Amino acid sequence: MANVQLDGIRKVYDNGQVAVHGASFGIADGELMVLVGPSGCGKSTLLRMIAGLEEISAGTLSIGGRVVNDVAPKDRDIAMVFQSYALYPHMTVAENLAFGLKLRRHDRATIERRIAAAADTLGLTPMLAKLPKQLSGGQRQRVALGRALVREPSVFLLDEPLSNLDAKLRHSVRTEIARLHRQLGTTMIYVTHDQVEAMTLGQRIVVLKDGQVQQIDTPMALYERPANLFVAGFLGSPAMNVLEGRLLRDDGLKLHLDSGASLPLGAAQVPEAWLQRPIAVGVRPEHLQPAADGAAAFQARIEVIEPVGNEIFVNLDLAGQPLVSRVSPRPLPALGQMLPMALDGACLHFFDPGSGQRLGD
Numbered sequence: 132m133a134n135v136q137l138d139g140i141r142k143v144y145d146n147g148q149v150a151v152h153g154a155s156f157g158i159a160d161g162e163l164m165v166l167v168g169p170s171g172c173g174k175s176t177l178l179r180m181i182a183g184l185e186e187i188s189a190g191t192l193s194i195g196g197r198v199v200n201d202v203a204p205k206d207r208d209i210a211m212v213f214q215s216y217a218l219y220p221h222m223t224v225a226e227n228l229a230f231g232l233k234l235r236r237h238d239r240a241t242i243e244r245r246i247a248a249a250a251d252t253l254g255l256t257p258m259l260a261k262l263p264k265q266l267s268g269g270q271r272q273r274v275a276l277g278r279a280l281v282r283e284p285s286v287f288l289l290d291e292p293l294s295n296l297d298a299k300l301r302h303s304v305r306t307e308i309a310r311l312h313r314q315l316g317t318t319m320i321y322v323t324h325d326q327v328e329a330m331t332l333g334q335r336i337v338v339l340k341d342g343q344v345q346q347i348d349t350p351m352a353l354y355e356r357p358a359n360l361f362v363a364g365f366l367g368s369p370a371m372n373v374l375e376g377r378l379l380r381d382d383g384l385k386l387h388l389d390s391g392a393s394l395p396l397g398a399a400q401v402p403e404a405w406l407q408r409p410i411a412v413g414v415r416p417e418h419l420q421p422a423a424d425g426a427a428a429f430q431a432r433i434e435v436i437e438p439v440g441n442e443i444f445v446n447l448d449l450a451g452q453p454l455v456s457r458v459s460p461r462p463l464p465a466l467g468q469m470l471p472m473a474l475d476g477a478c479l480h481f482f483d484p485g486s487g488q489r490l491g492d
Contacts, residue, residue: 133195133208133285133318134160135181140190142176142342150176151342153190163312163319165333167326168365173342174322175290181320182211182288195285210279211288214295216271218263218278224250225259228277245281252311253277269300273307280311287319293328305332326366330354338362356480360487363413363480369444369455371413375484378406384476386412390450394429397476402491405481410490413480416444416457422473430469447472 135158142151151173158164166174179185181192183204192199199207218227225246232242250256253273263271272292279287289308293301309332312319323329329336330350338345338353338361346358357363363371376388384396396412422428431454435446438460445463447454447470456472464470481490 134158135286135318135320136191136193137177137181138191138193140177140180140192141188142173142180142185143188149342151180154337154344155190156337156344156347158318158320161316161318163309163321163332163334165321165323165329165336166339167323167329167333167336168339168345170324171341172339174324174337174339176342177339178211178288178290178320178322181286182209183207208285209288210282210284210286211290212275212279212292214291216263216275216295218271218274220263223260223262224255224266224274224277227263227274228255228259228281231278232281242281245283249277249280252280252314253307267300268296269304272296272300272304276308276311280315285318287317289319289321291323292321293323293325301328308332327368330366338365340365356489357413358489360411360413360482363482367415369416369457371415371480372419372454373411373413373482374452374454375409375411377408378410380406386410388450388452390452392429392450392452394449394474396474396479399474399476399479400491401481405490409484411482411484411487413482414474415478416455418475418478419454419456419472420458420475421456421461421463422471428471428473431472433464433466433468433470436463436466445470 137154137156140151140154143149154177166177168174176185180187183202187200194207228246228249229242232245250259253276255273255277258266258270293304296304305328321332333350335347335349336353337347340361346353346362353362353366360373374386374388376386378401379385379387384399386394386396431447431449433445434448437444443458443460445456445458447456482488483490
């Protein structure tokens with residue numbers, strides 16, 4: 132096992148495109164760190180630089196305290212699982228697992244021991260004699276994981292390994308990866324564009340946008356205190372509602388939208404300097420609820436109702452401003468009807484609409 136340290140890592144291609152802007156952070160020994168962001172944000176490029184598959188333009192990369200900028204991939208003591216399974220179709224599961232070990236000239240006893248251990252860990256023992264074409268997608272991905280596992284590396288790198296699986300298999304293999312990490316305690320760096328994978332797998336998460344690190348923290352810290360509007364909107368499903376307007380003290384604190392609508396903010400605490408100024412207010416869908424009797428309320432029109440079993444997503448329109456509320460199953464008015472709503476003032480997020488940065492921290 133090993134820690135990984137990035138200091139000012141930068142990637143600039145020959146055409147001048149900057150893919151990663153000076154990323155600096157550390158990954159502790161035995162930690163599962165997730166790199167997340169939209170397509171093109173630089174997360175896979177960053178992972179490939181750690182693997183040695185992309186040249187580092189500037190900065191220092193250390194694995195286990197050793198600077199590896201100029202170290203060949205095979206000498207970095209890492210193993211990588213790619214988006215595609217990349218299995219040899221003419222080889223059995225056992226032969227796929229053994230291939231890398233044979234290239235490194237391990238003895239037969241070591242190869243057999245490692246294959247048996249990895250197959251037992253991943254539930255592949257009954258499939259060792261099968262070809263990849265005889266396996267399901269989830270089983271093939273487990274073989275790809277096993278091929279990395281038998282290496283017994285210091286660091287596992289996983290580049291969107293679940294993107295080719297359907298929803299049910301994604302959940303199953305995601306659980307398998309989390310269990311594997313707990314069992315092995317090995318350092319893992321996991322790349323995904325799926326915020327659900329990031330939130331459920333990562334001990335910490337690095338959020339990237341346009342090659343720049345936006346925020347690094349635990350999943351719930353990112354959810355509860357996003358550093359800027361991008362992080363606020365990217366993490367959470369449905370996304371955070373963001374309303375822009377001016378804060379006024381008018382029989383209590385209220386947000387006046389440009390459309391003329393006015394929202395009571397209840398017990399919200401906001402920096403006094405931002406009164407009378409343009410501001411962005413964020414509210415998670417679970418903190419926007421049908422108003423109880425006596426609650427400070429505003430009226431919004433029901434546009435779409437999405438029941439998903441244990442909860443309902445209610446899509447609302449407030450004078451042209453779309454809102455989404457997450458509520459428990461209950462009777463609701465018909466589409467097109469007005470619904471009294473209230474914001475939980477203690478759970479609001481305030482941002483500078485110009486810079487997008489969180490206020491009050």
